[in-house]
Amino acid sequence: MKRTFLLLLSFLLFTCILGNSSQFTSTKDVLSSDDTNESYEIPPSSNYYFSLGTSAIYQNIGIGIRSRDLSKNRGNDFSFNVKFTPILLKIDYFFLIPSIQYLRLYYSGFASDAKYSNYFGAGLEILGLRAGHENYPIINPKVTWGREYTSGRFSQFSINLTPATLVACSLLDFKKLKSCHISTAIALASLACMFEYSFGF
Numbered sequence: 292m293k294r295t296f297l298l299l300l301s302f303l304l305f306t307c308i309l310g311n312s313s314q315f316t317s318t319k320d321v322l323s324s325d326d327t328n329e330s331y332e333i334p335p336s337s338n339y340y341f342s343l344g345t346s347a348i349y350q351n352i353g354i355g356i357r358s359r360d361l362s363k364n365r366g367n368d369f370s371f372n373v374k375f376t377p378i379l380l381k382i383d384y385f386f387l388i389p390s391i392q393y394l395r396l397y398y399s400g401f402a403s404d405a406k407y408s409n410y411f412g413a414g415l416e417i418l419g420l421r422a423g424h425e426n427y428p429i430i431n432p433k434v435t436w437g438r439e440y441t442s443g444r445f446s447q448f449s450i451n452l453t454p455a456t457l458v459a460c461s462l463l464d465f466k467k468l469k470s471c472h473i474s475t476a477i478a479l480a481s482l483a484c485m486f487e488y489s490f491g492f
Contacts (some may be wrong), residue, residue, distance in 0.1 A: 335360045338443040342370065344489025347482060349374045349388075351489060357443070359398065366396035368412065392416040394435060407440045416451075429453065446490040454481035 338357035345352035355370025374388045394414035401408045411434075418429040430453065437447025461478035 306317060340443065340445075340491040342372075342489050344372075344487050344492040345489045346484055347454075348483035353392075353488065355392075355491070356437075357396075357445075357491075359396070361398070361401055361402050364398040364400050366398060366410070366412075367414040368392075368394040368414070374417075374418070381388075388418050388420060390416050390470075394433075398439070403442070405441070407438050409436070409438050411436045418442075444490070444492045447488070449487045449489070451485055452482040453486060457481035459484060 295474040331438070337356060337357050338355070342353040342355065343352070348355065351372050351374045353370045353372035357366060357368045358412060359366035370392045372390045373390060377396060382471065393416075396410050396412040399409045412431070412433050416431040416433055418431060420427045420429045432452040433449050434451040434452070435447050437445055439445040456480055458481050461481075
């Protein structure tokens, strides 16, 4: 818990310093510009957000910063997250897992009269899995797609590729899996972690 608190505090300090050194505006502010010249290059914009998410086995809370370059329909998303389960599972190290995540976003495009834009993203998440007295970094590539509103709010659906790989490997060796209770538990836990839905505001 102390390490999680220190990581959270460090992330907050980093985003505050970054915020003081740059000018951040919402997508709505950028789209409300009076300049309608098509050759006008839309300036980059950024916003901080708080996010909530869920899968079949865990809930997720996070804070992050999302920046976008609307002239190129590209964006970047950095976030610090904590995944937890509402009930204490027998596998103790699944109870509380901090993570750092980066996503590269590709927007379908914001129009001046549009309230939202759909987007696709791909990135990497590093989770701090604790088993016993040891910490193990877990690399989790992920893909996501969602909808972002001009206010900066968004909702998205993600596929965690590390759990998906474990599920696929289990299906390829299904006969062996049926005779191994530990492998069965890992496969079911991976399946429950594979899909995640979240929203930010």
